[in-house]
Amino acid sequence: MKILTMKFGGTSVADxxxxxxxxxIISDEIRDGWNVVAVVxxxxxxxxxxxxLAKQVGVENLVDPEYDSLISTGEDVSSSLLAIALNSxxxxxxxxxxxQLPIRTDSFHSNAKIEEINTNQIIxxxxxxxxxxxxxxxxxxxxxxxxxxxxxxxxxxxxxxxxAAIDAERCDIYTxxxxxxTTDPRIKKNASKLKKISFxxxxxxxxxxxxxxxxxxxxxxxxHKVPIRVLNSFLKEEGTLVCDEEEIMEKNIVSGIAFQxxxxxxxxxxxxxxxxxxxxxxxxxxSSGVNIxxxxxxxxxxxxxxxxxxxxxxxLDMAKKAISKAKENNVISYERLIENKNLAKVSIIGIGxxxxxxxxxxxxxxLSQENININVISTSEIKLSVLIERKYLxxxxxxxxxxxxxxxx
Numbered sequence: 001m002k003i004l005t006m007k008f009g010g011t012s013v014a015d016x017x018x019x020x021x022x023x024x025i026i027s028d029e030i031r032d033g034w035n036v037v038a039v040v041x042x043x044x045x046x047x048x049x050x051x052x053l054a055k056q057v058g059v060e061n062l063v064d065p066e067y068d069s070l071i072s073t074g075e076d077v078s079s080s081l082l083a084i085a086l087n088s089x090x091x092x093x094x095x096x097x098x099x100q101l102p103i104r105t106d107s108f109h110s111n112a113k114i115e116e117i118n119t120n121q122i123i124x125x126x127x128x129x130x131x132x133x134x135x136x137x138x139x140x141x142x143x144x145x146x147x148x149x150x151x152x153x154x155x156x157x158x159x160x161x162x163x164a165a166i167d168a169e170r171c172d173i174y175t176x177x178x179x180x181x182t183t184d185p186r187i188k189k190n191a192s193k194l195k196k197i198s199f200x201x202x203x204x205x206x207x208x209x210x211x212x213x214x215x216x217x218x219x220x221x222x223x224h225k226v227p228i229r230v231l232n233s234f235l236k237e238e239g240t241l242v243c244d245e246e247e248i249m250e251k252n253i254v255s256g257i258a259f260q261x262x263x264x265x266x267x268x269x270x271x272x273x274x275x276x277x278x279x280x281x282x283x284x285x286x287s288s289g290v291n292i293x294x295x296x297x298x299x300x301x302x303x304x305x306x307x308x309x310x311x312x313x314x315x316l317d318m319a320k321k322a323i324s325k326a327k328e329n330n331v332i333s334y335e336r337l338i339e340n341k342n343l344a345k346v347s348i349i350g351i352g353x354x355x356x357x358x359x360x361x362x363x364x365x366x367l368s369q370e371n372i373n374i375n376v377i378s379t380s381e382i383k384l385s386v387l388i389e390r391k392y393l394x395x396x397x398x399x400x401x402x403x404x405x406x407x408x409x
Contacts, residue, residue: 002169006026009173075155093130098137101118103158137154176232179230181194197248204347208385227242252352254359265308267307268306281332375388
């Protein structure tokens, strides 16, 4: 039995015309001999309407089980409408809610993690002649029987998790873009669409703000080796295959440039340089929910050290309060707390960086030629990131894109 998982986002099922278009896309796969599991999001803007309704009646806590019960209903509307549309052209279909399978999750409402998926009902329905199982994305059920939701973009996670559980050949994710590009085409008009990209590269790009795929979905796909195709539901075009590194014969040195616009930086000066100090600094930050990204420690000849770190700009005040409180409570000691706002992070990503020297030098030289100063640098095996002034973001992206020849991929 050939099984294909297909996921359709909110813009793909935005209205009845779009649902009919999705029906036709699925119909083509049925003609090619596939049994299809179609995972759907809520119709475009529907979830936001439900959130507004919850706020109007006085929801106080986004982890309220009733809140999850409400905002998960948008996906139920989409799945039923799509099943009706498919049955209307005699493609045998039925819809399932997440709790009906069930998709078992933990009890963290609004951001639940999938623990187990029972696909027996879907498999049995295929054996009985059903061609398409339409599943409401974004939702599951916790141990006590309450509905949970998987967080924003959770339908991607639903689709990949179902694909892994049912042993589908791949997971096709349909969006309003035609694949994964070397960078945002709104900044660099001649950005190239990639034919293939590795799980590792896609995970880095997703975590750095490339919004085509949800980070958790890519993590799941990489763990279970589920190939993902990113396709455009509005255009019949070849998309991008996200796959294992071993399936990519010609590995690009750099495959893409990602960025995050709203970054900030804090520096603590003249800290006593001894074991455990870093833990005392970053412990209170973690407890306050501050997401720390890049970290630099620079020692001085006096036996003291400076520590610089970056965080999202909207978390800067939380970070300052946490650090100041730690100082007041004599947990840490420092001379000055220096903040720097209006920053952006630019990253180059590529599995070819594992085996090629000179990538960092080329990046730094390119930025230098544009008189762009670098505040902080961080590296990993396939990623090199710099923190720069936000006003230079687009110039940096365009210059690096040209320097690494990404328009020719």
